[in-house]
Amino acid sequence: MNALARLRKTSIRASDIAAQYWCEKQMELNYLYGQKITKEIRKGRRIHGDLESETNVPIVLMPTSYADFMYKSVYTSYMALKALSEKKKTREVQVYGKLNGFKVVGKIDQLDAKDNEVIVQEDKTRGSDNIPSDAQILTHKVQVMLYRKMLEDMKEERYARKDFEESYRTSTLSITPEFRRQLESTGVERELMSVSAISDAFFDSVRKLDRISDTLYLRYINQFTGNVIKLHRLKYSDEEMAQMIGFVMQYWNGDREALPVPEEEKWKCNFCAFFGNRCKVWWAQSKLDAG
Numbered sequence: 001m002n003a004l005a006r007l008r009k010t011s012i013r014a015s016d017i018a019a020q021y022w023c024e025k026q027m028e029l030n031y032l033y034g035q036k037i038t039k040e041i042r043k044g045r046r047i048h049g050d051l052e053s054e055t056n057v058p059i060v061l062m063p064t065s066y067a068d069f070m071y072k073s074v075y076t077s078y079m080a081l082k083a084l085s086e087k088k089k090t091r092e093v094q095v096y097g098k099l100n101g102f103k104v105v106g107k108i109d110q111l112d113a114k115d116n117e118v119i120v121q122e123d124k125t126r127g128s129d130n131i132p133s134d135a136q137i138l139t140h141k142v143q144v145m146l147y148r149k150m151l152e153d154m155k156e157e158r159y160a161r162k163d164f165e166e167s168y169r170t171s172t173l174s175i176t177p178e179f180r181r182q183l184e185s186t187g188v189e190r191e192l193m194s195v196s197a198i199s200d201a202f203f204d205s206v207r208k209l210d211r212i213s214d215t216l217y218l219r220y221i222n223q224f225t226g227n228v229i230k231l232h233r234l235k236y237s238d239e240e241m242a243q244m245i246g247f248v249m250q251y252w253n254g255d256r257e258a259l260p261v262p263e264e265e266k267w268k269c270n271f272c273a274f275f276g277n278r279c280k281v282w283w284a285q286s287k288l289d290a291g
């Protein structure tokens, strides 16, 4: 059985793939036993919300069905791309794709339009001004590289509107009358009031984007002060991305079990909620080290 079916998921998140590069076993345990929403996670979400309201028009819609949710998600990203052409900067753009036949979804934190290129940026919040470790940067690098690949795949129609229709059956989805009423009062054009129509408009906007830059940014922000701790610049590489995908897909295909961290990275276990309970891979070893 492949991992997606085992975890009862329908799609892989880009953040899951990034998390595999921290500890694949931890990523899996989070799905099996639930990730606690900590104060830090809540704080991080608030900062992302604050940044989004700086560039994007706030969208107040209350979806009640799957079709409504799907509409809101695509519409929000469509509006975010409009903001990119007007303000040269936008936030929170959903990307969709397929890897080895598995659906993959993600949300890009920020896009900047500069010198006829679109630049992808990922923001990470931290509890202190400490510079992120190489291991943390690697995890975030995988995520931002994947976002860049997914956006380009959509732009170049390697993942096209018809693939999206095939994956999400958008033509069969009908929004609720109450949601339609909300769209009307928001001023959405009548011809865009179906999941199919808004999906067409969104994919069309992605196709018209300028070239997607190979330069990517990771921005680290102190969650208490809002100050930028570090802006890390990196280069996208198709070859490196292909290697990363090859590695993570062995897990999703069910070709191997979730890997724990290797011995030289067992320091990560000290920060893991599953250490000594759900996961004892390095537990005995840690006692020996302490003794």
Ligand code: SF4
Pocket (backbone or CB within 6 Å): 023, 024, 025, 026, 029, 260, 261, 268, 269, 272, 273, 274, 275, 276, 279, 280, 281, 282
């Ligand atoms: S205890 Fe260590 S090896 Fe086990 S899931 Fe957590 S980080 Fe991974």
